[in-house]
Amino acid sequence: MGRALPLHKGARLAHLSAMTHDRQTAPPLSQMLTDAAQQSSGDYITIAQLIAGIKTQALALLLIMFALPNILPSPPGTTTIFGAPLVLLTLQMALGREVWLPRLVLDRALPRAALMAILAKAQPHFARVERLLRPRLLVLTAPISQRGLGVMMVVLSVLIMLPIPLANTGPAIAITLVAIGLIERDGLFILAGITAAIGAVVLVVTIYWALIALAMGQITAWLAP
16 A cells, blocks of 8 residues: 555644634635645646645545535546545544555545636535634534544545445535534534434435345346246
8 A cells, every 4th residue: 555654744633623723813714725726736636735735724624625526526536536535534533543644545636627626616605604603512523522523424434435326425515514613613513514424324325225125126036937
């Protein structure tokens, strides 16, 4: 898989609980994401370059950055490119570990124009969301709560990578809502993310159950005399 490299210029990321103190002076979410995507030049941007452009709220912003392309229309292969980092990041969040990504993931690249188009489509939605955010239900942003949320998002990240059309949208929305809530210390958004997560899991289970039932019906019909 290659050597595991720290995320942020030789320094591992602190846990999310240590990343909220500077939110009052940080730019809006949409601007932070756009600034990260504009790092370096060229037609393609690697995940390592995206990470280099994130100056604050790093872990939660990475969750949003990797979940967002699974919500909006994006190029083929995006699920694989962004799903694997989500699994790694959420697993380490669940374990309360400092976060890193392996070189194999850091070197993955995405067309810059496609990424900027995704962010441009998302910007109006972020602008509306940002007007609603404020600190509340702070117990959901505590370190112990973050570890529980990490466990939930590991499951969601795995669902994103499953080859089921449209089934990755719900989990990606849930991860995005939780990450926004953690950045802004808004427990109401975290609750919305938990609700979306439950709905996403129910949807995926229902789809799989329907597919299994269909397959069993076809097998039964084929075996029938």
